[in-house]
Amino acid sequence: MATTYCYKPLSPEPGTIRLIRLFKSPPTDPIRCELFEASLQDDDGITYQAVSYTWGSNAVTESITVEEEHTKGRRTSPMLNVTTNLHTALRYIRSRDIDLVLWIDAICIDQGSLQEKSCQIGQMKLVYEKAEEVLIWLGHGSDENVEAAMDAMCRLHDEARTDRKAWRDPTKRPEIAGLVFRRQFANVPGSTFQQHVDAFKELLARPWFKRVWVIQEVASARSATVLFGSRSAPAAIFALMPSFLGVKVDSHTQAVLDILPGHSRQESWWNQRRDLLYLLKMFASSQTSEPRDRIYALLGISSDASDTNVFSPDYEISLKELLQKTLSFFLFGSAQSLSAQDKIDFPTRSLTGLTHYADDPKRLASEMLQWSVKTRHDSTTSKILSHHGFDMDRCLLYDLIESGGYDEVIEHHFLHGEVDLTLIYRNWETLLQVALRKKDVKTTKLLLEKAGIRIDAERLETLKLNVMKRSIPPVSVLMGWNEGDTIPGHGRQLDPTFLEAMGVPTKAPRLLRKEVRTPYAENEVDALLSSAARKDDVNELSRVIHGGVNPCNYRDAWGGTLLSLAAREGSLSVVRFILDEMGERFDVNAKDCDGRTALSFAAEGGYLGVVKLLAEHGADRAAKDNSGKRIVDWLEDSAGKKDWRFSGETWGSHLADWRASLYGSEIAL
Structure with missing residues (x-):
């Protein structure tokens, strides 16, 4: 009974590969060959042809004979199992007259050794560059x-x-x-x-055109011939x-x-252009039996990730770990494993999700920064900011103040960036108001100085005292100012618009709907509606509506509707009440100033019941916000969150089912 061929470890020298010498033979004879080592570093080394083909079925149902010579002249002929497609290719490629020297991945790489596989795949680009010719095997047929x-x-x-x-x-x-x-x-x-x-x-x-590895193989080739059966071109x-x-x-x-x-x-x-992110987008529909190869197969030909010191194949890590390394590469320029001390973490991203940033790579850093701030992954935030600078949008600045602990970042932005103190942010707060609510003396001082109000030592003590003893003290209480007063050291009066932005009550309260008479004070309406939505209190919402308030007119600081607010809070009962009782009056696909819909907020929060309910009422599943982010992207962001509907377990494992229920056959989009 024939023995099975056992691979011998390759020399550890860089550039070492195996080659196969395919012995000449008539077409009907069994396939015989030998394997031997060669070096890619040797410019005068042996010439060879590299074969580019598809494995086809992974079942190894055929075998070839590998001739081996041992010490003292003893020879053996063990058998090496190969796939049917490769066996057929070897029959057609084999010559009657001369031995051929070839490189074929399934034979020249020990597929049972993850360490060797990682090392050899890291130099495959060089293997195909050094080949005298690449033979592209498309298959055979009788047509x-x-x-x-x-x-x-x-x-x-x-x-x-x-x-x-x-x-x-x-x-x-x-x-x-x-x-x-x-x-x-x-x-x-x-x-x-x-x-x-x-x-x-x-x-x-032919399947060859869909195989992911052929991209690197032909892109690296100096010369290539297409083979179909016994024909070539x-x-x-x-x-x-x-x-x-x-x-x-x-x-x-x-x-x-x-x-x-x-x-x-x-x-x-x-x-x-052929950076890795762009290549992943270009060849997103490529096929492979090994998901990690969708990335590894493109490293060698990319303009930014071909250096194995920057990004190297590693088959000993999981797909999830690889996606994290890939995201790290896109953000920081290196995919090398981060040490435990770094404490860097990222949200779960699918490969398809990453390719959506190919046309706007900067958006990836911006969204990762927003995620790290909101989820208090401070090490990640610091690393992103140190690598990409301190340029940030106004909402992120609000989040940094809200989160606390980012004094250095905030101060740097105040010194070098634009800050509009009169802008209204979440919960109808200005930057100064959120700093006061958080009892953040340093940021409050920076904001006042940004407005041209110099805080000397004496005034700083007064400021500290007032900030610490009140939850949201207005500026007039803080500094002893009133409407019409002159700003000390600034030489101008505090006009009503500026005072209102700073949190000082003025004579121009905002009305939700002036023409409706309600038992509520005009400045209470928004608070009552938002309170009911946040608490998922349908009874309270009904009382407010029956009091003459039209909830359709509610808009938050970004122009979002009450439905969006309820979806963002995961208030399933309120969302159902709005859709069932006022569905005709509410636009389920209404967008705020950032292009966000109620469905996107529910997806971001991982509120699956709300997501399903909105989808059933006609919410646009293909909607994108102003940055191009889709509903499915928000779902992926929230895959690591916990949801009580699944007894506290992470619902990332349910993501595929939910994507299928939302998108059907469009899951990959």
Whole structure:
């Protein structure tokens, strides 16, 4: 009984690989070969061809013989199991007359060693760069039209290169080939031409074009030949055929054709942008049996992650850990594991979710910063701010003051950024008001000084005393000012608008709806409505409405509706009451000034009951906010949160089911 081949560990020297010598033999003979070590560092090393193919089924149902020579001249012939598709490829590639030296991933890498696999995959780009030629195996078949199409490509190539002087100029080759094509097909019957079109479409539909690893393999190749059964054609001519035949190609397949060796590679997107984030977006529909390969297969050809010291393949970590490392790379430029002392954490992100930032990478840092501030991941916040600077939007500044502990960041922004003290933020508060509520003396002082009010030592003590003894003292109490007073050291009067923004009551209270008579004071209406929504108190909300208040007119500081407020708080009863009792008067898809809808707030909070209820009442599941963020992105953000509906367990495991119920077949969008 034949023994099974056992791999010997490779030399630890950098650039060491295995190669296979495929012994010459008639087509019907069993496949025989030998494996030996070689070095990519040796410029005068052995020449070889690299094979690019699809594994097909993972079932290893075929075997090949590996000849081994041991000490004292003893030889053995153990068997190595391979997939059916690879076995077929070897039969067609094998020569009758000469031995071939090849590199084939499934044979030349010990697939049972995660350590070797990680190391070898990290240098695959170099393997394909050093190869004399890359053989692209598309498969085999008995379709005569496909074979005829392959033969036509060969004839086209042979005739086009007869003018050797002109053919030496790569920029002229597409034009030369086009002229030859038109001449060769000038008198071809329409039915025959259509057969060529259909045959080429069949070739493009081969699984090879969807495999993620082929991207790196052909992008690194100096020269390549496309193989179908016993037929072959130069890859450079193959890439031109869609334009010659008038074949429409999907964006993914076209991106692969663009990077085949030849002039098309130099003229395509390949020479414009190929950072990892962009490549992940370009080849998002690629297929692989190993999810981690969707990232690892693109590292070597990316412009920013090809250095293994920055980002290296590691099959000993989980997909979740890899996604965290990838997010770290996009934020900080390095995917190396962070030490436990760093205490850096990120929200769960799918690979599809990450690719949405390809067109606006800065948005990723901005959203991660907002998440880290809101969830009090202070180490993450500090690292993002130190890496990306202190530029932030006004809502984030409010969150930093609300969270506390970011004195250095806030002070830096006050010194170098724009701060509008009159802007109203969440809960109808200005920055000064939230600083006072938090009893933040330092920020209060900074804000007053930003307004031109210099706080000397004596006044600072008064300020400290008043801030600490009152929860929300108005400015007039703090500093002893009234409307019409002159600001000390500033030389101007406090006008009503400025005082109102600073929290001092004025004679211009805001009305929710002036034409309605209610038993409530005009400045109580918003507070009553928001209180009922926050507490999920339907009875209180009903009393306010029956008192003559129209809740449809409620708007928060960002222009959000009462429905959005209830959704943000997870107030399921109030949301149901609004939708059932006032659904015709409420726009379920109303957006605030940031483009947020009630559904996005419910998704952000992880309130699945509210999400489902809104979806059932026509909430737009495809809605995006002003930054381009979708409902499913907010769902992914909240996947780590806890929800009492699942007895305190994290509901991240339920995310796929909820995405399916919301999006159906559109889950991947």
